[in-house]
Amino acid sequence: MKLFLSIVTTALFGFISSQSLASSEIHPEAFAGLSHDAFNRLELNNKSNQLSFELDGELIGLPFSITKSSTGHSTNVSFTWTLPNGYISATKGENSLFGQMHLNNKHFILTTNQAGIWAVELPPTGLSFNDCGFAHGSSSDQAKNTAYIAQSNLSDKAAGTIVDVLILHDSAISNRYPGALLQARVDQYLHVTNQTFANSGIDLAVRQVGLELTNYNFDDSNINLLEQLQQSIEIGVGSQGLSNVPQLRADSGADLVIFLRTMDIEKRGNCGVAYYPLPIDNNNFDSSYGVNILADGMSSWSICTDQLMAHEIGHNLGAGHHNTEPEDRFLPDGTGFAKLGQYGTVMGSFGTGDANRFYELDYFSNPAVQCGGSPCGVTGLSNNTRVINQLKTVVANYQNSLSNAPLPADFGVALTDLDSDGVLDRDDEFPFHNTETTDTDGDGVGDNSDAFPTNPNETADFDEDGLGDNSDPDGDNDGVDNISDVFDFDPSETEDSDRDGVGNNADDFEFEAAESKDSDGDGTGNNADLDDDNDGVIDIDTTKQDLLVISVGNNRMLRFDAQTGLAKGIEVLPNDGLFTFQSDLTYDENFKRLFFTSASSVKTLDLMNPYATPKLLISPYYNPAALTNLNTGFPLAIEANEQALDPNGTTDLFWTKIGRSNAASDVRGFSIGQNTLSTYAFPFFSAFAQGENIIDIERVGQQFYFLGQVNSVYRSTREVFDSEILGNGNYSWLVDPYAMVATDDGRLIHSDQARNKLVITNIETASYGGIFADLATLGYSNPTGMDITKDGRLLVAVSDQNTILQFNLDSQEFLGELIVGGGMNQPHKMLLVPQLADRFNQDKDKVLRPNAGNWFNPATSGRGFNIGVFDNRLQVLWFTYDDDGLPIWYTSADFLLGHEFDTELLKTKMDFDGSVSIESIGHINITFDNERAATMRWQIGDDMGEEAIYWLQFSGEPESINHTGMWSRPDTPGWGTAVITNGDKTVMIPFIYDEDGEPRWVISNVSESLSQFDLDMVAVFSDTLCPSCSGEPDSTIVEAGSMEFDLSGNPYWSSDLTWPSPVAGSWQLDQTAIIRISSVPTKPR
Template sequence: MKSGRNMLRFKSWVGLAGLALIGMSSAQADNQVSQLPQHLSQVKKAAVQQMTISGEQLLTQSSRNDTWSFDMSFLPSVGNLTIETVTQNRSGTYSFSSTLKQGSDELQLLFTQGKESGYGELMGSNQRLIIEQRRNEVTLINVGLAGLAPGIYENDVVGDIASLQIPETQLTSSNQASIVIDIMLLFTQNIVDTFPGEMAQTLLEHLTFKANQALVDSGINSRLRLVHTEFIGTQNPSNFVALSDLDAALDQDPNTPTPSSLQQIAALREQFGADIVAMIRTHDLNERGVCGIARFPNAQSDVLINISNVGISGGSNCLDTFTHEIGHNFGAGHQRVNDQPQGVEPAAGALLVTDKFNTVMSSIGTGDINRDFGLPVFSNPNLICGGIACGDATVANNALTVNNFSPINAALRIAVVDTVLDDILPSVTDRDGDGVFDDDDAFPFDPLETDDTDSDGVGDNADAFDNDASEQFDTDQDGMGNNTDTDDDNDGTPDINDALPLDPRDTIDADGDGVGPSIDELDNDFQDTLDFDNDNQGNRNDLDDDNDGVPDFSTPTSLANSEVWVASAGTDSILRFNAQTGNFIEPLLEVGTGGLSFRSDMVLSNSQQLFFIAFSDVIQFDRQTESMNVAIDRSQLNTNFPIHLATQGDSTLFVSNGLNPSIIQLFNFSTAGNQLTSTFVADNEFLRDYVILPNNQLLAVARDINAFISFNLTTFAETLIQTQGLSSAEHMTLDSGGNLLVTNAGSRNITRYNTNGAFLGEFISAGSGGLGVPGCITLGPDGNIYVCSSDTDQVLRFDGNTGAFIDVFVEAEAGGLMQPVSLVFAGQPLDEFRLDGEHDSDNDGVNNTDDAFPLDATETTDTDNDGIGNNADTDDDNDGMPDTFEIENNLDPLDSSDAQQDADNDGSTNLQEFLVGTDPNDPASTPAPPPPPPESSGGGSIPATVLLIGLFGVFIRRRLGA
């Protein structure tokens, strides 16, 4: 592997195959496509491709109207696809679900076609592709490659659990008519902006079709019928406020005022007989938090509503949100928490099989790999998914609950629309592309595993005992599984007494770092295992590992001794650039697909250890060994959504999340481990970046309320600081004068404040120097300000005093730069051989350990240790006699003691003779004796006495003002 280039791999099946599904050749990508849609501007460019088609529809009907064909030209080796069953929607759009093959892979296509727009998804081979068609332009978004994790559903439902007493029934037989529930969908301006023209209607029809497909695939004989769509002017970004407003518009309570934008909604509900009303909006993680929110059915109210986001934002997607929130409207719940049901019936719960799959109502935190393993079905113990029952009759039977509430929900309004719904066929999927359908695949998202014979959670291929559920591994290969074996590594020490039971080399691990003393050179220091120069300081924090006098890295105090590291979210890499020229050097490291996102902050410690966020973990990059490790696992982070970092010295790291309420955790990196020591919880604010101030204060900026929040690091006291000029603030830094600079995603400018939060004015205006959306911001060692223009893929430089634009410091796509999200200045490597003290860095013939100036080829020795090499020093031994004088007079220029010697024994030291200019080697050349003192007559010197009297007189006159 090339030096300085590192790879970080995490367990994630999503998107590992890159763009294999798209596979579009350059010939197919038409240069005449219009600009990338705005809602995709923050998506990794490598995950988005555009092309043109000959017509304005991907789904077309034959001239005889008896067959349907779908244009698959964007997928290699797949021609036009014949579609056998198409559902005609009330608005004139058409929807379908179909299985197709690409080579040996089974793919599932869900798509809705309008007159001149289309929207759908293609899934399989552990990939998910969003298809957006606008007239003759098709945009493809690879969800996995873009690092877009499924949405967050924590606290996304309101209503009393188990508030209704519904007699349990059996699922309706498949040969009985489906129960139809009428829905009305409201959509907002951001939907119109993102999906213009008729595409908004196409999207809404697709959401309805997709939810119906999930109902069919779950064995539920209920169907949603979209009876009306309506534009509304609602603008409040909060999902919770939107739900409250919608409830007020429909509850017919005169004491709850209806927002003006929703005045007509109650009448429309009655006009079209809508049982459920949902508001559809685009996803905005920064503004909305969760992907959606819904109301449980309630016996005391006929209001059944939900707010569902669609699309992608901030590293997450809300592709399945509408189906999830509709499930809540039917009483379905998340998986049990502390063995307590989360739905309206005891069995109303999702099925979550860890590391295998989970059903559509699951609620899984950010950073949990199981978020990527969602199957679009409701839990149902009467069906098979993942090779086992797709639910549990007592704790995971959401299908039964949906079935129970279907007739109740359908009766909320008398049907007005009588459109007969077309049949939808059950779908057949193979999401990991291993040739085994998901129903029968014990690991539907793992192409390396298909069976788990003993149902112990470990696939047969990895299970050393695939027929024994009590055993999975046999470390010492003695035929006895680790769970039974009392000495797993067969080192003679029982596991109960073995600190490293899987390592036969060691049995103790004093510092708990997982490395025993046979390898660990610092077995009482959790932070390191290596100490090359035996100075009791681990290599990680030792800036001169071989103790040869050559620092491993320079201190980044100027551009000349610095380099710039930029996190490139679009390429999942961190890149090195020359700090003086901005020219690309090489990749510093790479992470797995989807590892970096808009929240991948970076900080550098004093010892130049890099900490950054990837895959919801905090990663540490060790410059000394060019290796990475997880410094803080996502399981240690209460919020599982790290977004900003800060350091205090080498031992303290602050980590914050981006949700509401925001949490900032303080971790101490000590010899005992990386330990959580403090937690700061904001009062229902979305915190973004923060700085640590010298007065023991942490000052954070709150994006949602456009204000600062100050935390006392000792008392944890929180203070709200109202100010001006903030507009969806994101990043922050201190300038050379100690003032705060804040980037504003809303107004796209940068504003300045003092550390008390007082507004000092706009510092950098929107668009200055081509600035797009301002992202990361950093003070450079030259005193200037460096700003990531995240949507133009540049790093811009501005004057640190005036804010005036200087230049484009790093050009777009330099070194592959895409979407810069964080930037740090690091020291340059100085010691090419950091673990070789015998190396001669300056090639002057003297090894570093023997060279007083190992980086200066003109110097090797400094006899008097005054910092000036002997070649430049005119007095090498600093004895007061120049080297030339000593050499001319046969003295030693490297021996300071000869200054006090008397070479010619004439009673004067060599130094005295130099000072008066006599010859130290000639006894006859002697310094003249000092003149005898003048004679005195007792009582002292008369002239001196006269002088003192005169001065005293002057003093008296001055005091008297004379």
């Protein structure tokens, strides 16, 4: 990548080098899928008896004199420690650190791999923690369980009870944590478990008595492994890689056997699974049910944390989830405890995407213990501690104790303050919300946010009339009672005749659900109108397409020109959600909008609106901001039914989910209007094979094809709900299919990751149709998403090379690489969408706006342009050289008419009194192809020329603060600075004057500051880059001084610049006030 000015070449090479170095670091594979900036490398310092590391701008110090535990298996040290702005619970091993940390209201996972120690920042929403698939194969006969416990004459006050655990694992987990790392990882699980017992007032601890590798390397579900493990112990003979388990358990005297493996939500189905104890007679329990499975790490939207072992052992001790149905509890009061929206205990069970999953305290429910400012349970209903106390001796007696492993250290109650608000979690009614600590009326809304903090029946007063919204008969005070008002909280609307979600007052078509707006007043609604603003430019170019690509490695959706491969920017930003390998996207042609799955949700984006941001459409579980919910956290494939817009103004959206049991899967659907949604109460398509996951959906006309993860293909129509399998279901030519496309000539083309091939299935005969392309022989691997262009090209993403390939669909000829890099990191699903001809389809005065910033011709790097956008006008600065090779700038300003900017080229000069005179020296014309590409034509005197120019992007990251634009004194004296921000990098190009009043420019180094910039400036000279010059482009860089800019609240500019010879003079400023005189930039397109 090159900047258009050679001065920044050195700085930019440094940027490229650092980026390459960062990408070569091996991020922890346990948390693959998070964006690059989520991973923070830690360097541990161990000086003066203090462990410390730096994170988030703070030095985190941990004295070794803290309360700690040791397993005795190694020198690992586990601890829980309160920080000034959070807390840390971790295990330090030799050159390793595992645990979790809250710091400045951010949640970090601490982990270690062979590359080093990492603090992995988790996104604030969109993940699930410790998704549990509790097995009900053991008894839930509460009367019998109670009787057997009583007949066993067990005490619930047994002191110092120790449960010995044998931890088994497969080769995958030992590869993830080689050598001593695995023991350190296990020690952290044990530490959190024992700390949770202590916090809950349970006199119980678990002790590791073995850590053993097995030969069980099947990539199957957790429930299947659980059953295999239990049966191996029950009959005393292991199989399928578990042959040594019965002997290992007998030799170690383990009461519980735990199997630790890697997480894969599609294969495992959950983070963990366990059995309740199973009583078999009046005095005995079946010890073979003392087993559980733990999956380590993150997969898609599910993350398995350090609390997982405590949770699953809780099941082994009779503890149930907070929402366990009465008939499924081991004892009637054996449930967890949760105050929704506030906090929950370690046995909480919430669906993926439910925010309550983030609010888990290290406690078992116990009404006698305080957590969250009140009793941590309900007597007779939520008291897992009572159940555990009655069963801990039962479980501890599963086996005679044989191990000489040291007993766990004593644990005290951990006094933590997770939200760093100064109130301990045990006293804080909102331990995860730093703006709230008290809920006086107990309605779940903190006093600071509650309009009626002492009234449990009211929390808000929309119209501020003193009546709470729940009791106010007219919530918006518009004179229409709520019972008759379709819009209770919108005083500008009361009726919606066509039920399209747009009130009659704002609806241009109040009786047509398919339309609501007519921008040009021509009587045709925008959805049907080909030219919404009647400016003579059609809204959509039906001959061209753009390509949207989900890039899971850096968590974003990118847009490219499907004809040229030119990058068009970030369509969906990283902070708009979380993309994973389960994410999918589909286009709704009726309303020109995108549907996509992110952070367990279905979101929508208006592709016609350049200012649009994604909106939550369908949440995984109840969310008042969504139209409905999926009732699952794992949507898998989606497809819009692009039939002609029906009279009700709706589009069908079909979706499927990961099947987390062996039940048959189905495809469900919603009927979605512009602002409304109807849920179908029945599956659209069913009759898939048992245990099948549908990973892709393709539609040809009204025929739907479904790709199953077990390699089968199904077919159905919109009118016939049951699907049929194509052929006999034996698709031996598919090994690991990822996606598919359907062609008009009856082919299904699959991307097969295991074979690194594109494989054809003949639809009519349901037979093998051959190899479309052998990607391995072409040097590519890991094919993912695909789509077919209107001009007959098959586009294929290859994740390992971050490249989009193109093939001739008919001849199967390889046409080369369409896109290489382009900001992609592990490209996943992709989708072709219509290219917009009129980017401002509802504004007759605008067709497009070029991206503000630097533009250049790569062939003449060293000179270029800066384009400032002033609403409907552009100012173009040409940074070039005069005939003597000295830096000079020209300017031009005029309206942008359609795609064309055509005006005079001007040269300014500063007089001795500071005034500026203007001379017309020629002409400039720029015709924009799109926001990032144009053709520039110029004429100066008798000289003229033409060249292609492109918007310069020198960072692929989104901007947190975008200063791009023209900045000058408020009185705009004819000089200023061009500021260019790309991602976290900013460059300044001041356009100023020398001693003789001639216009000169300098350029800064690349800065990564946010708003305050101390910059080194240089001048550039060239004898070959002036407009009429020829020869090999070359330039000379000379230091020119320094400048300081503060672009925060009261922007100013200071300058100490001396022009290098042969330019004379200097440019001195002392905190001169400046403002941005151009428009604030919109999202780059």
